[in-house]
Amino acid sequence: MDCETETIFALATPPGKSAIAVIRISGNRAADVPRAFFAKCPEPGRFSIQTLIDGTGAVIDQALLLFMAAPHSSTGEDVIEIHCHGGVAVTQTLLSSLSGLAGLRPAVAGEFTHRMFHNGKTDLLGVESLADIIEADTSRQLTQAWAQMRGALRDPVTRWRKAVINSAAELEAIIDFPDEEIPASVVASIGERVNALVAEISGCLDDKRIGERVRDGVHVTLLGPVNAGKSTLLNRIANRPVAIVSSEAGTTRDLVSVGLDIVGVPVTLIDTAGIRQNAGAVESEGISRALSAASEADHTIIVVDGSRDDWQKEYATIAESAGKEHFLVVNKTDLGVTGTPPDNAILMSLSDDRGFEEFLDQLAAKIVQVNSTQKSAIITRARHRQALEATLLGLEAGLKGNLEQSPELVAEEFRSAATALGRITGEIDAEDLLDAIFSSFCIGK
Amino acid sequence: MTYDVIVVGGGHAGSEAAAAAARMGANVALVTMQLSKIGEMSCNPAIGGLGKGHLVREIDALDGLMGQAIDRSGIQFRMLNKSRGPAVHGPRAQADRQLYRSAIQALLREQTGVSLIEAAVGDLHIDSSFCRGIITESGEIIRAGAVVLTTGTFLSGLIHLGAETTPAGRIGESPAQALASRLRSLDLPVGRLKTGTPPRLDGRTIDWNSLEMQPADNPPVPFSTLTSHITVPQLECGITRTTTETHRIIADSIHLSAVYSGQTTGQGPRYCPSIEDKVHRFPDKASHQLFLEPEGLDDPTVYPNGISTSLPRDVQDTLVASIPGMETAKITQYGYAIEYDFIDPRALTRSLSLRQLPGLFLAGQINGTTGYEEAAAQGLVAGVNASLLAGGGAGDFGLDRSDAYIGVMIDDLTTKGAPEPYRMFTSRAEYRLLLRADNADQRLTERGIALGCVGKRRLAAWREKSMLLARARDQLASLSATPRMLSSSNLPTPRDGATRTAADLLSLEGVTLSQLRVVWPELEQIPGHLHQQLEADCRYASYVQRQRADINALKRDEAMRIPQNLDFSAVGGLSSEARDLLTRYRPDTIAQANRLPGMTPAAVLAVLRHLKRLCATAPNKGDHTAHLAGKVQ
């Protein structure tokens, strides 16, 4: 039996006990499945409640059956869904009976979506969005995933690709019909249009990686001298009565982190080893890790002990090695503050909670600001960005070329730009990309 | 009488097919209605152009006739796009119609193994579902191992001139009806196309003095690598334009044009429109350019390139008179439109054999192409395959899209069909920078030698040239210069301070080999006729490098052959549409299946998996096993 003809099935809900479990079956034998349980297959697009009976005549369950006939189903094939009671015995009996049916086999990870793509029900961006919808932890991630599903990137990319192909086609006419008089205005307008396209795509790339940050989350690193109160701050946030802490808190490398949901954006707050001058070998290792975590992070918060005499000096050193935008928290104000902190510093005391809420507000404001300049196109994955960068490279190289003397080279550059754009929606090289994308799916999707 | 190969038709496809089969060692009969018309240019007497010129160079690289024939008969050689990059140079030449015909006929007579037979072909001789020869109209059976049919527009050809219609192949030739009904009985997919031709003028009645003249290139660049220089005298063409009066005449009478009165049903080409089409479709354009091209050295006939029409005679008279320089010109033959049936080329394998009737190959206009060059290129491929088949081989020689324009054309035809008359363009070739007119021999001659279709003379010439090229390339890669040397010789000087090889320098726009002799006098050893080729190789090297990955992927997919007898209903997981498509058009390779319009990746994958399974159950069956296993895992 060829694997493509095989009908696949999988439990679509999490294993274990639940009120209801759903088993999904897709393929040309799907409609035969109810008969194997002495039940009837509903009409296409309908559901019916059926008693499912095993080979010995024993009742397995009373279940709701849904039937969607090809091609009007999620996978484009015949699909049956069995909504049964979510008991372990019920689902196990049904699944093992399904395994025994000729032409049926358990689905491998991502196989339903794979079929969906191959049967033309969606494109590569659709497949990615679907993964993002399932993986979304915050409302903002969900909104973004749905925007992506509905064309936030697909629409502009399709339009750009068409524009590039049109410009290339005009060049081709100039090349292939040298005796036809092609007005000089056509040549000029190719340059103009491609220039406009370059501007639009560059604008889209200049998005401070908003889409990727919302999808992947924002990383915030706490830097500061030993004993400034970083761990205390992290714990304070984690134990805040209004829980903003997500379940992902844990230890990464030797950095302690806590996951937060701040205005719908997943934020990972990372505590680092304290920074101290003249540190020992082991500690320097931790410090250099702290600094590298800070350099990878989207934001850095520097926490200092404001009661220490030399905190300003310590701060200056850390700020220098952190080397980028950060915001300053002057802690332990209950013990008094030496000197005058800068205006934009947050004065806080974790002993009596002063300044803590202000700190949270500031943190949220920083993150919202980063995410507020939403552009029309959304880049949510590194591969989108790489493809758009390759597109720009091709278009810019084309613009530098001489349309009159070497139109064939310009056309070649435009062609490569169009190819790069085609990769985003999966018109080109879909197979390789799919393998990469599906590897992140789990069984039943 | 028995031959290895019979070629029916003596046009450009037929001549090339017969000669190619004979070069391969076959005993060939070329059967045509009038021997004197072999090599006739039925329409515009010109060879080459963009894409078409590339085809001619490729035919020449495989030792075909067309390049040599035009070199002996060209009266105006012009390299189109000369000011642009070498990849889009388009060699073109106007021909003396009569000289061209005699050149082709002479080349065919010189070729051993070709018998020219004057007869009308009545039918095909079919023996146990295999085409084994032909039956002449007088009833004689001529047997052969394979037959190549190159009968152009003879299938239900219908000429339109205003409201008049005449059934015909070309003007003055009767269409071969019996053969047509035989093909019809095979239940092949048939489509209808149309093409047009302008009125011919008596050049002695044209006011040449009032016209802008376009001279030939000096010196003319030959098509064939076997031609050292052109000896035919070169003529000028006239350039003139339509006027507002011309456009008014056409607008007033457009309803009388066969093309507009609804009299024709065939699909015409978008790129070679009739003058009524141009006026109708581009109303903003006040004037269209036309070229007045002499048809021969001793022939006063002039071909007004650009005013193909099927308007009635009296309208053609006033139309011609409305164009500067042509006020008193006499029409010697009126323009007309011709429509004809063609066999949907998707019924062919990439070796141009008809799937429904093994032993029969089709080439030329019958497959939906226009143009002598397209026809000749197909003729060559069909001739080679017919001879391979007759010799007991598989007869499945084909070129890939990354090998040659010939490969691009045949792949387009056999996967996409011919929704309009198919003409070659450089834009159809995705590897245009690699597939150049200047390197056709580098790409193809060795393959031709391996195949057996390259004669002794060319073999010797190519081996010599190939040796010189290799030597020159080594030299260019080994010579290097410091920035100081370069700037003192007024050559482009890199700012990074690094040394550059001669090959590096040639990749820069505008740098030529002769310029480099200032730095390296030893480059003088490189013969002048290699310069352009070497310059172009260097110029495009980085781009070609970039395309390698694509080309390799294509090659891998092209290497995955789909057996011609594969039962697609046994392939699981195919949608019924995909199964219909595959069964109907039977792609030869996975790459072709991939390009079939309407094919989904899933269907291609299903076929791949099926093939893999076939290979697994029957090990060592074919070379493609390894490829398939690699791809599907």
Ligand SMILES: Nc1nc2c(ncn2[C@@H]2O[C@H](COP(=O)(O)OP(=O)(O)O)[C@@H](O)[C@H]2O)c(=O)[nH]1
């Ligand atoms: N008085 C006072 N002590 C604090 C404050 N925040 C933290 N501490 C104390 O400072 C010490 C070091 O804090 P810790 O969070 O471990 O510092 P870290 O090395 O930066 O992580 C602990 O004993 C904390 O209880 C504060 O606002 N006021």
